[in-house]
Amino acid sequence: MSETTYRKLLRTPSVSWLLATSVIGRFHQGMTGLALMMLTTRHSSYAVYSVVSAAAVIGAFVAGPLLSRLADTRGRRPVLAVTAVLYALAMAALTVVPPRPVLLVALALLSGLCTPPLTAAVRAALPTLVRPGQRRTFFALDATAQEVIFIAGPVMVSTCAAFGGPRLAMGACAGLVLAGTLAYTYDRNVEAGRALEARSTSRRLLQAPGLLRLLVTGVLLTAALAGQVIGVVAMVSGRHASSESGFVLAAGSLGSLVGGLVHGASSRRPARLRNLMLFLAAGLAVLPLAPGPGVLTVLLFFWGTTVAPVMSVLFDRLSARAPVGSAAEAFGWMGSMFAVGNVLGSALGGVLITVLGSRAPVVMACGLAVLAALVCERRPGFRGRPETPPDDEERGEATCEQAGPPQTEPHDHHRAPEC
Numbered sequence: 001m002s003e004t005t006y007r008k009l010l011r012t013p014s015v016s017w018l019l020a021t022s023v024i025g026r027f028h029q030g031m032t033g034l035a036l037m038m039l040t041t042r043h044s045s046y047a048v049y050s051v052v053s054a055a056a057v058i059g060a061f062v063a064g065p066l067l068s069r070l071a072d073t074r075g076r077r078p079v080l081a082v083t084a085v086l087y088a089l090a091m092a093a094l095t096v097v098p099p100r101p102v103l104l105v106a107l108a109l110l111s112g113l114c115t116p117p118l119t120a121a122v123r124a125a126l127p128t129l130v131r132p133g134q135r136r137t138f139f140a141l142d143a144t145a146q147e148v149i150f151i152a153g154p155v156m157v158s159t160c161a162a163f164g165g166p167r168l169a170m171g172a173c174a175g176l177v178l179a180g181t182l183a184y185t186y187d188r189n190v191e192a193g194r195a196l197e198a199r200s201t202s203r204r205l206l207q208a209p210g211l212l213r214l215l216v217t218g219v220l221l222t223a224a225l226a227g228q229v230i231g232v233v234a235m236v237s238g239r240h241a242s243s244e245s246g247f248v249l250a251a252g253s254l255g256s257l258v259g260g261l262v263h264g265a266s267s268r269r270p271a272r273l274r275n276l277m278l279f280l281a282a283g284l285a286v287l288p289l290a291p292g293p294g295v296l297t298v299l300l301f302f303w304g305t306t307v308a309p310v311m312s313v314l315f316d317r318l319s320a321r322a323p324v325g326s327a328a329e330a331f332g333w334m335g336s337m338f339a340v341g342n343v344l345g346s347a348l349g350g351v352l353i354t355v356l357g358s359r360a361p362v363v364m365a366c367g368l369a370v371l372a373a374l375v376c377e378r379r380p381g382f383r384g385r386p387e388t389p390p391d392d393e394e395r396g397e398a399t400c401e402q403a404g405p406p407q408t409e410p411h412d413h414h415r416a417p418e419c
Contacts (some may be wrong), residue, residue: 019035059112068332255304
C-alpha cells in the first residue's frame with residue numbers, strides 16, 4: 001500500500017476539484033436528519049418528526065432516478081444548478097415558516113424532490129476521467145469521504161445549534177448544498193462520460209445484465225447497516241437512547257474510514273463482492289457476543305473496516321454494468337434503493353427490539369448481509385452470461401483493442417488507458 005496511489009489519482013485533471021466540491025455539496029446527508037429533528041421536536045413530538053422525515057425520504061426516493069436520468073439526457077450542469085437553488089430555497093423556507101406539521105411535511109417533501117443528484121453525477125463522471133486501474137481507488141476514496149460526512153456532519157449540526165439554534169443548522173445545510181453543487185458545476189469536465197448518442201430507457205437500464213441484482217444487493221446491505229445501528233444503540237443504551245451510543249457507533253465509522261483508505265491504496269487484486277459481503281456478515285455475527293460497551297466498541301472498529309470496501313466494490317460493479325450514458329441514472333436508482341433499505345432495516349429493527357431484545361436487530365443484520373452475499377453475484381457454474389465485470393487490467397486491455405472510446409462529452413482525459 002502506498003499514498004502515491006491517492007496522489008496520482010488526485011493529480012488527474014478535474015478529479016480533486018470534482019471530488020472535493022461534491023463532498024461539500026453532499027455534507028447535508030450527515031446533517032439534515034439531526035437538524036430537522038431538532039427543528040421539529042422543539043415545537044412538536046417525535047411522532048411528527050417521523051412523518052416529516054418520511055416525507056423527505058419519499059421525495060428523495062422518487063426524485064433520485066428521475067433527476068439522474070434528466071442529468072444524463074439534458075446535461076448535468078443545468079440540472080444540478082437548478083435543483084441546488086430549489087433545495088436551498090426549500091430548506092430556507094423550513095427555517096422561517098410557522099412550525100405547523102402540515103407545512104413542515106410539505107416542505108420536507110419538496111426538499112426531497114429537489115435534492116441535487118450530486119452523488120450520482122460524481123460517481124458517473126469521475127470513473128471516465130481516470131485510468132481503469134484507478135477506478136477502485138476512486139470508489140474507495142469516495143466511500144471513505146462518505147464516512148467523514150456522517151462523522152463530521154452531526155458535530156457541525158450540534159455546533160451550529162449551540163450558537164444559533166436548529167434554524168442556523170438548517171441554514172448551514174442549505175448553504176453547503178448550494179455552494180458545493182454550484183462549485184462542482186463550474187468545472188469543465190462536469191459532463192464527462194455523458195454519451196451523446198441515444199440512451200437506454202429506464203426499463204432497458206434495469207434489464208442490463210446484473211444491474212437489478214446489484215440494486216437488490218443495495219437494499220439488503222443498507223437494511224443490514226440500519227439494523228446494526230439501531231441494535232448497537234439498544235445494546236449500549238437500553239430502552240432510551242443515550243449519548244454514549246454515539247461514541248460507540250463512531251468506532252464503526254472510524255474503522256470504515258481506515259478500511260476504505262487501505263482498500264483503495266492496495267495494489268492487490270480486489271476480492272470478489274460476495275467474499276467481502278461474507279466478511280461483513282461474519283463481523284456482524286460477532287457483535288451480539290460482546291459482554292459490554294468497551295468490547296463492543298473494539299469489535300465495531302474491526303467490523304467497520306469491511307464496510308467501505310464493500311461499498312466501493314459495489315459502486316465499481318454498478319459503474320461497470322450501467323449502459324453507456326446511463327451511469328448517473330443507475331446511481332440514482334441505487335440511492336433510492338439505499339433509502340428503501342434504510343427504512344426497512346430501521347423498521348424491522350425497532351420491532352425486533354420490542355419483541356426479542358436489543359441483540360435481535362444485529363442478528364437480523366447478519367442474516368440480511370448473508371442474503372446480500374448470495375444475491376450480489378451468480379453462483380459459479382451458473383449457465384448464462386457472467387455478471388462479474390472484468391478486472392481493471394482486463395478492462396484496460398479490452399479498451400485498447402477497441403477502435404476508439406465511446407462518444408462522450410469533451411473532456412481532458414480519454415476513457416481509454418495508454419496502450
